[in-house]
Amino acid sequence: MEKISLVVPCYNEEEVIKIFYDEIQKIKKDFEEVSFEIIFVNDGSKDKTLELMRELSENDDVRYISFSRNFGKEAAMYAGLEASTGDYVAIMDADLQDPPALLKEMYEVLKSNEYDSVATRRVTRKGEPIIRSFFARLYYKIINKISKTEIVDGARDFRLMTRQMVNAVLEVKEYNRFSKGIFSWVGFRTKWLEYENIERVAGETKWSFWKLFLYSLESIVAFSTVPLSIASVMGILFCFVAFIIIIFIIVRTLMFGDPTSGWPSMVCIMFFIGGVQLLCLGVIGQYLSKTYLEVKKRPIYIIQETEKDKIN
Ligand code: UDP
Numbered sequence: 300m301e302k303i304s305l306v307v308p309c310y311n312e313e314e315v316i317k318i319f320y321d322e323i324q325k326i327k328k329d330f331e332e333v334s335f336e337i338i339f340v341n342d343g344s345k346d347k348t349l350e351l352m353r354e355l356s357e358n359d360d361v362r363y364i365s366f367s368r369n370f371g372k373e374a375a376m377y378a379g380l381e382a383s384t385g386d387y388v389a390i391m392d393a394d395l396q397d398p399p400a401l402l403k404e405m406y407e408v409l410k411s412n413e414y415d416s417v418a419t420r421r422v423t424r425k426g427e428p429i430i431r432s433f434f435a436r437l438y439y440k441i442i443n444k445i446s447k448t449e450i451v452d453g454a455r456d457f458r459l460m461t462r463q464m465v466n467a468v469l470e471v472k473e474y475n476r477f478s479k480g481i482f483s484w485v486g487f488r489t490k491w492l493e494y495e496n497i498e499r500v501a502g503e504t505k506w507s508f509w510k511l512f513l514y515s516l517e518s519i520v521a522f523s524t525v526p527l528s529i530a531s532v533m534g535i536l537f538c539f540v541a542f543i544i545i546i547f548i549i550v551r552t553l554m555f556g557d558p559t560s561g562w563p564s565m566v567c568i569m570f571f572i573g574g575v576q577l578l579c580l581g582v583i584g585q586y587l588s589k590t591y592l593e594v595k596k597r598p599i600y601i602i603q604e605t606e607k608d609k610i611n
């Protein structure tokens with residue numbers, strides 16, 4: 300009998316976790332000869348999420364991992380994948396924005412052996428603030444220009460993978476994780492299913508605009524080194540411009556003498572070049588800080604409790 304593991308990162312999801320479990324029970328009967336394992340990962344929730352997980356783990360098909368603090372969704376996904384034992388593994392949000400009804404179709408695709416992974420992307424951004432959609436689109440344009448790894452616009456983390464691909468993803472042990480990039484980087488054949496955006500059943504999104512912005516910067520640092528060459532390109536450009544200006548000034552002095560003027564333009568140029576230098580330094584700083592964190596080799600997450608620790 301084959302087993303499907305469902306990895307569900309949860310951060311303050313007390314309102315939806317039970318609904319999620321019930322929905323999964325409903326779709327189970329569509330499957331024959333398949334067992335399920337639901338792995339809830341409690342990412343340092345401050346509400347009753349953990350208590351609900353303990354309760355749910357009374358059921359045979361539920362396991363849970365609870366972190367010692369909030370480590371972020373990326374860490375939660377990694378922990379869940381590491382703990383999973385299924386032949387196929389899916390990552391799903393707890394808020395039912397990833398329709399469980401798709402699992403059957405995904406499973407069928409993988410069974411046919413033509414693909415190693417079935418991923419989902421939403422084709423609309425319905426119910427999202429316009430500014431947020433705008434920046435999201437812009438972000439995908441930029442990252443795909445400067446990164447060799449394809450980052451699909453609107454891709455969700457919801458996907459079903461074969462054990463082989465999961466093991467490949469687990470091999471990528473970097474600390475600054477950006478799963479959308481990692482799934483693409485490990486290769487394998489991926490089929491994309493598209494669906495309209497679904498709003499969460501209850502509770503609210505954990506991603507503020509600022510959090511998303513930082514996450515996007517992180518992903519650029521993780522999957523592209525193009526920003527590092529800004530300094531070199533700017534440097535060459537400025538040397539060239541400086542050379543032309545020098546010639547111009549020498550020629551002008553020889554022809555018209557040397558009247559002292561041009562203080563305002565001088566200040567502008569100094570500010571401009573100073574700004575560019577600081578920008579380049581900042582970019583290098585970004586990469587340096589990420590390198591620093593990688594070199595420390597800190598664990599990606601720390602577990603405080605699992606279903607095995609539960610006192611029965
Ligand atoms: N999540 C998490 N850790 C975090 C933030 C979010 O595990 O620090 C989980 C959250 O519980 C949910 C999933 O990641 O299951 C997606 O989060 P959310 O629905 O808030 O994001 P959105 O769907 O709005 O992008």
Ligand code: MG
Nearest residue numbers: 392394396499
């Ligand atoms: Mg959501």
